[in-house]
Amino acid sequence: MRRLKGILILLLFLLCFLPESGFSGNTAQQIVNFQIQEIAEISVSGDPGPLVIQSIDPSYPNGEYDTLPDEDSSTYYNVTSNYAFKITGELLQNMPQGTWIYIKLNEPPEGYSLGFVALNDNYGTKLPAQTLLTSDPTSSTNLTITYKFAADLYAGTVDGNNTVRLTVLDLI
Amino acid sequence: MKRILLFFILISLYLFNYAWATSTVYQNISYSIYPINEIWVSGNPPTLVISEVEEVGGNLREATDSSTTYTVATNEGGYVSPEKPKRITGSINQAMPEHTQLIVNLDAPVNGYSEGDIELGVDSQNLVTGILSPGDGLTITYKFRATAEAGTLSGYRTVTFTLLDDV
Numbered sequence: 001m002r003r004l005k006g007i008l009i010l011l012l013f014l015l016c017f018l019p020e021s022g023f024s025g026n027t028a029q030q031i032v033n034f035q036i037q038e039i040a041e042i043s044v045s046g047d048p049g050p051l052v053i054q055s056i057d058p059s060y061p062n063g064e065y066d067t068l069p070d071e072d073s074s075t076y077y078n079v080t081s082n083y084a085f086k087i088t089g090e091l092l093q094n095m096p097q098g099t100w101i102y103i104k105l106n107e108p109p110e111g112y113s114l115g116f117v118a119l120n121d122n123y124g125t126k127l128p129a130q131t132l133l134t135s136d137p138t139s140s141t142n143l144t145i146t147y148k149f150a151a152d153l154y155a156g157t158v159d160g161n162n163t164v165r166l167t168v169l170d171l172i
Numbered sequence: 173m174k175r176i177l178l179f180f181i182l183i184s185l186y187l188f189n190y191a192w193a194t195s196t197v198y199q200n201i202s203y204s205i206y207p208i209n210e211i212w213v214s215g216n217p218p219t220l221v222i223s224e225v226e227e228v229g230g231n232l233r234e235a236t237d238s239s240t241t242y243t244v245a246t247n248e249g250g251y252v253s254p255e256k257p258k259r260i261t262g263s264i265n266q267a268m269p270e271h272t273q274l275i276v277n278l279d280a281p282v283n284g285y286s287e288g289d290i291e292l293g294v295d296s297q298n299l300v301t302g303i304l305s306p307g308d309g310l311t312i313t314y315k316f317r318a319t320a321e322a323g324t325l326s327g328y329r330t331v332t333f334t335l336l337d338d339v
Contacts, residue, residue, distance in 0.1 A: 040195045047200045054206040056245045061308045066245065067208060075199065092198075101201065149203045153247040153306050161202040168195045 040081040040168040044145065048072040051101075051149035065100075069150035077166070079108065080139040084171040091119045091126040092163040098155030099124065102148035103164065105132045108140035116148055119164065133171060207248050209258060211335040213312065214241045220316035235316040243308040244281060244300075244335060258303040259338035261296035264329040268292075271322035274329060275315040281307025289315065292331060301338050 051070045057063035079087070089103045100118050107113035111134035120126050151158070220235040248256040260278060268274050273291050276299065280286040283304035290297050 042195045042197050044197050044199055051201060051203040052206065053204070054208065056208055056210045060243070060245055061306075066306070067205070067247070077197070099203070099205070101203070145199070147201060149201075151205050151247075153208070153245060155205055156247050157207050158203065158205040160204075161200060164199045164201060166197050166199070 036082060038083050038170070040079075040083070040085055042077060042079045042087065042166060042168050044078075044166070045076040048075050048145070048147050051147060053149060053151050056153075065150045066153040067151050069148050071146060071148045073144050073146040075145045076142045077105065077145055078141040079143070079168065081134070081168060082137045084133075084135050084137070085168050086130050086134070086171050087132045088128055088167050088169060089117065089119055089131045090128040090165045090167070092165060094126050095120045095124040095162065096155055096158050096160065097122075097124040098153075099149070099151040099158060101162065101164075102150070103129075103131055104146040104148070105166075106144040106146075107132055108134065108138045108143060110134045110136040110138040111140075116146070131166075135171075205247065208245060209248065209335050210245045211260065211333055212243055213333070214243075214309075216240070217312070217314055220314060222316060222318055232318050232320060234318075236313065238311050238313040240312045241309045242278065242312055242333065243306075243310070244303060245306045245308075246303065246335070249283065249304040249306070255304060257301075257338040259298055259336055260300040260303070261334045261336060262290065262292055262299045263294055263296040263332050263334075264292045265294070265332070266329060267294055268329065269322060269325055269327065271319045272325075273315075273317040274331075275317065276331065277313040277315075278333075279310040279312075281305050281310065292329075296332075296334065299333070303335075303338065 049072050051072055053067045053070055055068045057065055057068050060066055087105060091101060095101055101120060102116040102118050104116045105113055111132050113132050114130060117129040117131055118127060119129055217237040217240050220237055222232050222235050224233040226233045246258050249258060262276055264274060275289050275291050277289045278286055278299045280300045281303055284300050285302045286300050287298050290299055
């Protein structure tokens with residue numbers, strides 16, 4: 001009796017730890033769990049060329065700015081996301097007063113660009129801004145980034161650099 | 173102890189997911205504003221015609237015109253340290269006929285000094301000095317003077333205004 005009890009315990013133990021397939025005859029079942037996490041990747045082709053202001057706006061003093069803004073559209077971005085997203089732009093440092101940095105991101109097919117958006121206010125203080133919104137997941141490449149540098153005369157003569165951070169965020 | 177461990181695991185998972193849910197790139201931008209010093213005029217003045225004699229003294233009455241303006245734009249002036257004040261000089265391309273004078277007077281920008289009536293010649297002369305701010309729509313006044321010895325004549329001169337450092 002004692003031996004039988006021992007065998008039964010051993011059998012129960014084996015039943016518990018044998019693979020499930022070991023249970024079956026001609027069928028087998030597995031539960032497969034799967035998951036796709038939120039993915040958002042953005043990359044840029046490099047840094048834009050120098051933005052240089054060197055002449056007065058032809059419509060001065062009735063123009064939007066005193067000087068003729070300079071633009072650069074030499075860089076591109078690639079973005080892949082599996083959820084609706086927005087892209088924000090932000091300068092890491094303030095700009096000199098009387099100057100403005102604008103950015104415009106060309107939109108992917110599923111997106112809506114907000115056009116040129118200022119990344120700093122009239123005092124030069126950096127100002128995070130939304131640049132683009134999408135309603136659906138997207139994967140797009142070689143979308144143009146355009147920077148515009150504008151200034152009024154009171155900005156004086158300037159030489160500097162700054163860094164723009166582009167971030168993909170959940171639309172909500 | 174287990175609860176604390178679980179808490180940190182959950183926080184780590186959240187941060188891990190957050191890192192995946194956002195993506196960031198950086199672009200460096202460089203910018204410059206070069207010195208800008210420009211001057212332009214609204215157009216040419218009408219012909220200055222002397223056609224009358226002053227009632228007192230019998231001299232020819234000068235012809236005047238203040239219908240044109242100039243604009244001066246500088247981003248150096250008072251905005252840079254040290255200040256780089258500007259001046260405007262004026263000259264004509266050819267001497268005036270004998271017994272005649274062409275005189276110009278430029279209104280000055282807010283931060284500038286007009287030298288008043290200046291007789292123009294082929295050599296440049298200061299018209300406005302100490303310019304530290306831009307100005308637009310500033311009046312140009314011309315005076316054409318002559319004496320009877322000049323006789324009758326007609327002609328034209330090209331006036332050149334130049335914006336320079338006021339050193």
